[in-house]
Every structure is written in C-alpha cells, then in structure tokens.
Amino acid sequence: MDKDEIMQKSRKIVIKIGTNTLSDENGFVNKEYLSKLAYQVNELKKRGKQVVLVSSGARIAGVATLGKWALKEEVHYKQALCAIGQVELMDAYRKAFFEYGIPIGQILFTKDDFSDSYRILNIRNTLFTLIDEGVIPIVNENDSVSVEEIKIGDNDTLAAYTAHLWNADLLILLSDIDGIYNKNPKEYKDAVFIEKIEDVNHIEKIAEIGDAGSFGTGGMHTKIQAAKLVNKHGIPMILANGEKENIILNLLEGKERASVFLPKI
Numbered sequence: 001m002d003k004d005e006i007m008q009k010s011r012k013i014v015i016k017i018g019t020n021t022l023s024d025e026n027g028f029v030n031k032e033y034l035s036k037l038a039y040q041v042n043e044l045k046k047r048g049k050q051v052v053l054v055s056s057g058a059r060i061a062g063v064a065t066l067g068k069w070a071l072k073e074e075v076h077y078k079q080a081l082c083a084i085g086q087v088e089l090m091d092a093y094r095k096a097f098f099e100y101g102i103p104i105g106q107i108l109f110t111k112d113d114f115s116d117s118y119r120i121l122n123i124r125n126t127l128f129t130l131i132d133e134g135v136i137p138i139v140n141e142n143d144s145v146s147v148e149e150i151k152i153g154d155n156d157t158l159a160a161y162t163a164h165l166w167n168a169d170l171l172i173l174l175s176d177i178d179g180i181y182n183k184n185p186k187e188y189k190d191a192v193f194i195e196k197i198e199d200v201n202h203i204e205k206i207a208e209i210g211d212a213g214s215f216g217t218g219g220m221h222t223k224i225q226a227a228k229l230v231n232k233h234g235i236p237m238i239l240a241n242g243e244k245e246n247i248i249l250n251l252l253e254g255k256e257r258a259s260v261f262l263p264k265i
C-alpha cells in the first residue's frame with residue numbers, strides 16, 4: 001500500500017503534534033494553529049474516521065506563560081513548567097474544538113502505565129469510551145509525575161505506545177519538517193527527501209538521524225523509535241509537516257508529500 005491508500009483506508013488514526021508545530025515563536029500555544037487543527041479533525045470525523053491526538057507543548061507553554069525558567073535544566077523545574085503549561089495547552093484545545101461542538105478529554109500517561117496490564121485495561125476503557133461518545137482524547141506525558149529515568153519529552157514514543165494500545169490503523173507524526181531526509185535539511189541544503197521506508201530497522205544505512213529543532217526535544221531519533229515500535233505491530237507511520245496549511249486533509253487527498261514508514265508484511 002502507498003501513503004495515499006493508507007490515509008484513505010485508515011479508520012483509527014493517532015495524530016501527534018510536536019512542540020515546534022503548535023507553538024508560536026515566543027513559545028505560546030498557537031491558537032490559530034489549533035483552530036485549523038480542530039477544523040481538520042472535524043472533517044476527518046465527518047468522513048467516519050476516529051482520532052486520538054497526542055500533543056506536546058506543555059513545557060514551552062509554561063515557559064511562555066511564566067516568563068522565566070526557560071533555561072533551567074533541573075528536572076523539577078521542567079516538571080513545574082509542564083504543570084503550568086498543560087493548563088494553557090488544554091484551555092487552548094478546549095476553545096478550538098468547542099467551535100466545532102467537539103468535546104475534548106485529557107489523558108496523561110507515564111511510561112509505567114504501559115507495562116501494567118491492569119492500567120492498560122483501564123486506559124483502553126477510557127479511550128474507547130471517550131471515542132465512542134464523540135470526544136477527542138488529547139494525550140500527553142504526565143510530565144509532573146514522570147521521573148528522570150523515565151525521560152520527560154518523548155511524545156513520539158508515547159504516541160507509538162498509544163497507537164499500539166488503541167490498535168490504531170495509522171500513526172501520523174506532525175513535525176516542523178515534511179519527512180525524513182538522508183541528513184538534516186536544516187543543516188545541509190543538499191539533503192535528499194525519503195518518501196517510503198520499507199524497513200525502518202535499516203534506516204541508519206540510508207539516513208543520518210539528527211537532533212531536534214529549536215523547541216523540540218527528540219529530533220529524528222525518537223521518530224525512528226516510534227516507527228520501529230508501531231511497524232513491529234503492523235501499524236504504518238506517516239511523518240509529515242504539521243506547519244503546512246490543511247496538511248491532514250491534503251494528505252488524505254494525496255496532495256502533499258510525507259515520509260511513510262511501512263510495516264513488513
């Protein structure tokens with residue numbers, strides 16, 4: 001299957017939005033962006049698709065709101081910033097989706113939650129209930145609970161876990177870049193775009209996996225990790241540029257390029 005066919009056939013879609021994509025240049029939640037996202041999710045719903053959002057952006061929203069601690073590296077400051085920013089984030093989502101009459105529900109995970117079968121059962125029940133009732137679940141890491149060893153700031157992996165847990169048909173990572181290149185195009189002008197990855201386990205042979213952009217955390221490393229995780233469970237992953245106008249709907253109509261990571265049959 002190619003990217004366009006996957007987009008059309010997938011019913012249960014997890015969409016992850018990265019920090020750079022949904023923050024403005026000062027780190028505030030970009031409300032105009034969320035409004036356009038809500039429009040697209042509503043269109044997906046109208047076409048019979050179910051959507052779970054995984055959203056980053058709490059830490060930077062905390063920095064912007066508080067106006068300090070931007071450079072603090074200690075984990076408890078990062079956790080405190082996420083606690084502040086998560087409220088801003090959800091407030092912005094709530095208002096954006098309200099315009100389309102769509103209620104949202106917040107789910108905050110720690111990595112531990114996914115290794116406990118009792119918690120997994122509860123999470124699944126909550127997710128299924130929200131979706132069955134027309135609510136859009138918005139997932140983030142429970143940053144103020146997660147501890148350093150668990151690692152704050154890897155929502156790509158979190159999105160992959162969520163996709164697996166929900167038995168999603170597709171994971172879409174929306175980043176500030178239109179896919180993976182053979183090297184970081186923000187550093188190398190001659191970087192070559194890679195449209196289709198048939199075996200993510202060998203990606204390092206064809207691409208240099210580099211670090212994050214300005215506000216981002218995981219860079220390409222965590223996106224590859226996410227692809228490995230979902231592909232192993234038969235779920236394809238699309239990495240696309242979330243900053244492009246109407247990206248999700250354009251992907252659906254085959255009008256945009258993106259990198260697709262295909263599970264092995």
Ligand SMILES: Nc1ncnc2c1ncn2[C@@H]1O[C@H](COP(=O)(O)OP(=O)(O)O)[C@@H](O)[C@H]1O
Pocket residue numbers: 017018019020021174175176177179180181182183184185186207208209210211212213214215216217218219220
């Ligand atoms: N081979 C590569 N192809 C594309 N982007 C790359 C590559 N290596 C590193 N990058 C960097 O990864 C960034 C995306 O990661 P990140 O900033 O963490 O995004 P997000 O906030 O969406 O999670 C890109 O903006 C780019 O600078």
Ligand SMILES: N[C@@H](CCC(=O)OP(=O)(O)O)C(=O)O
Pocket residue numbers: 017018019020055056057058059060082140141143152153154155156215216217218219
């Ligand atoms: N959970 C944290 C960090 C999430 C994270 O992985 O950031 P990103 O690499 O931009 O997806 C937050 O909401 O700020």
